Amino acid sequence: MLAMPPEKAGQKPTPDFPRVYGVLMDWPIGEQIATIFSSSTGAASLYTTSTFGIIGVEGHEPVRASAVALVRAADRFVDAATPTTAYPYPAADRVRFYLLTFQGVRVIDTDVLSIESGASVYAEFFNLGQAVLTQLRLVVEPP
Secondary structure, X not given: OOOOOXXXXXXXXXOOOOOEEXXXXXXXXXXXXXXXXXXXXXXXXXXXXXXXXXXXXOOOHHHHHHHHHHHHHHHHHHHHOEEXXXXXXXXXXXXXXXXXXXXXXXXXXXXXXXXXXXXXOOHHHHHHHHHHHHHHHHHXXXX
């Protein structure tokens, strides 16, 4: 997704999503990296550097709604994000957001502690990513 042009992914700007059509959020969990992918269409997935992942559950309304909310929130951060063509995982104490925009990929790199404490301007954005994860997990691990 990071290297694919938006039109090849079937994405076009809309009134609801004029600049951002997808978000990837990478963060460390122990020795592994977890990546949440969300798109403006409601598609959502979890990828990890271990053998675990969740894909193909966008047929569930709560998953779609949380994915769309994350992408919608990303528009507030486009101007603060840096254009990039490199996509490394974050360092062990960092969180990295890749914003898929119609003008290319932009990245935000911030520290985990400020997010966890709520001091970061990206704390709410991270929490929306966690909400996507929660909805994905509820589909594969019902209560």
